[in-house]
Amino acid sequence: MSHHEQHAGGAAHGSVKEYIIGLILSVVLTAIPFGAVMSGAAGEVVSITLILLCAVAQVMVQLVFFLHMNASSEQAWNTISALFSVVLVAILIVGSIWIMNHLNHNMLMGH
Amino acid sequence: MNTALPAPPPGYTGYISEEHHHDYAGDTVFGFWIYILSDCVLFATLFAVFAVLQHNFAGSIEASELFDLSYVAGETALLLLSSFTFGMAMLGANKGSMKALLGWLGVTWLLGAGFLYMEVNEFVHFTHEGAAAWASGAWSAFYGLIGTHGLHVFAGMVWMIVLVGLLLRDGISNENRTRLICLSLFWHFLDIIWICVFSFVFLMGAV
Numbered sequence: 001m002s003h004h005e006q007h008a009g010g011a012a013h014g015s016v017k018e019y020i021i022g023l024i025l026s027v028v029l030t031a032i033p034f035g036a037v038m039s040g041a042a043g044e045v046v047s048i049t050l051i052l053l054c055a056v057a058q059v060m061v062q063l064v065f066f067l068h069m070n071a072s073s074e075q076a077w078n079t080i081s082a083l084f085s086v087v088l089v090a091i092l093i094v095g096s097i098w099i100m101n102h103l104n105h106n107m108l109m110g111h
Numbered sequence: 112m113n114t115a116l117p118a119p120p121p122g123y124t125g126y127i128s129e130e131h132h133h134d135y136a137g138d139t140v141f142g143f144w145i146y147i148l149s150d151c152v153l154f155a156t157l158f159a160v161f162a163v164l165q166h167n168f169a170g171s172i173e174a175s176e177l178f179d180l181s182y183v184a185g186e187t188a189l190l191l192l193s194s195f196t197f198g199m200a201m202l203g204a205n206k207g208s209m210k211a212l213l214g215w216l217g218v219t220w221l222l223g224a225g226f227l228y229m230e231v232n233e234f235v236h237f238t239h240e241g242a243a244a245w246a247s248g249a250w251s252a253f254y255g256l257i258g259t260h261g262l263h264v265f266a267g268m269v270w271m272i273v274l275v276g277l278l279l280r281d282g283i284s285n286e287n288r289t290r291l292i293c294l295s296l297f298w299h300f301l302d303i304i305w306i307c308v309f310s311f312v313f314l315m316g317a318v
Contacts, residue, residue, distance in 0.1 A: 019198040037314050038180050047318045055310035066299045085148040089155040096159035
């Protein structure tokens, strides 16, 4: 318990500065992909890459600046359980897409 | 058989080792964190369904003909801002300022209401254009995913009202602080889900 009495798991303290930085970063990371797609200036591959990179970056920004996630030992269980969920989510989404894209392979009569 | 157990000492948390003993709020918040992660898996399932079905329009109107990105940008702005204002409400609570807490919570509630209003408006508009939830697999997946997020936002807003009632009754007590921390986790989590929604559903769908 470094400061204040209420340092509960997953709920470390933020500061005004931290929240403002988080807000500015998330606005920038939202404006970039929206701008790229709406202006149509970037090509398809560039747009999709930008969308993916900005989405991942913004989720990180939200986790760090708004949910105050970090590697401190106080938060170790939060982080470990979150990482477990990320693995679960990846299996679920990538696995579903993979299976559904291959659904009709080897099912054609006469092959 | 009838050996009566001694009553647990006051403040007993069920932890065997009291050395690294967590307070009540820590256990509750961690439990809520686990719930949030299970909710995350629920949304992942809906995202997977959407990914699989997103091109199956079955002759109904296609998403790229309907999506209005500037409208989605407006919804996004409301939700991102509401995450910030909730953070400010938490800072108010940490300082023990009921005025700041209720004021920022009120702003957050209005931003959430604005977001929901825009979303429902959009759903009605889409349905009128022929893209109802039952029009095709792709649209069912669309409404299933985005509607679930909208229901969560609605639940968060109901929760906010109930919590304000409790705050007015009991002040910023430890119990209310714990509830507030859980609600803030919930609200920020919805923001994260929305980032995935506008990236993968709206932006990718419009590229």
